[in-house]
Amino acid sequence: xxxxxxxxxGLVLGVRAxxxxxxxxxxxxxxxxxxxxxxxDFYRTPSAVVxxxxxxxxxxMRLFLPSRRLWxxxxxxxxxxxIEIPTGSLRASLxxxxxxxxxTDEELSSLWLxxxxxxxxxxxRTGGGVLAPSAWKRVSLGVHMVDLRESWNKxxxxxxxxxxx
Numbered sequence: 001x002x003x004x005x006x007x008x009x010g011l012v013l014g015v016r017a018x019x020x021x022x023x024x025x026x027x028x029x030x031x032x033x034x035x036x037x038x039x040x041d042f043y044r045t046p047s048a049v050v051x052x053x054x055x056x057x058x059x060x061m062r063l064f065l066p067s068r069r070l071w072x073x074x075x076x077x078x079x080x081x082x083i084e085i086p087t088g089s090l091r092a093s094l095x096x097x098x099x100x101x102x103x104t105d106e107e108l109s110s111l112w113l114x115x116x117x118x119x120x121x122x123x124x125r126t127g128g129g130v131l132a133p134s135a136w137k138r139v140s141l142g143v144h145m146v147d148l149r150e151s152w153n154k155x156x157x158x159x160x161x162x163x164x165x
Contacts, residue, residue, distance in 0.1 A: 050084050
């Protein structure tokens with residue numbers, strides 16, 4: 001009888017240990033997946049939006065205005081770089097692409113940053129800094145904005161989240 005109880009106790013402890021190991025493995029995998037995303041950030045000042053990539057890999061990015069379903073395609077931001085985008089440039093590129101569209105300061109305060117990690121997972125960071133998985137969808141031409149001519153997209157600076165001074 002003692003042997004049966006000891007065997008059952010060993011079995012229960014073994015199953016619990018396996019479950020714990022599975023949970024820890026899943027948590028480690030989630031943290032690993034999120035590690036890239038945690039190094040991408042943006043913030044808004046009264047006159048600009050600053051986008052940072054603190055990773056050793058480039059990141060495909062775009063600014064997204066959910067309430068208006070508008071995108072500004074930032075293309076790929078280099079590793080450990082940041083760009084500063086004057087809000088006037090955002091508005092000007094919008095006027096160039098969609099002359100009838102106007103964006104207010106209040107609307108710009110609700111910008112999101114969407115980006116993809118090297119494994120193709122998509123992420124979004126809201127204006128409040130919240131990070132969440134995202135469904136990166138290609139948008140039809142005429143809806144998404146491309147700012148390849150803009151000076152802010154051609155001269156990235158070192159990102160402070162990579163330890164740059």
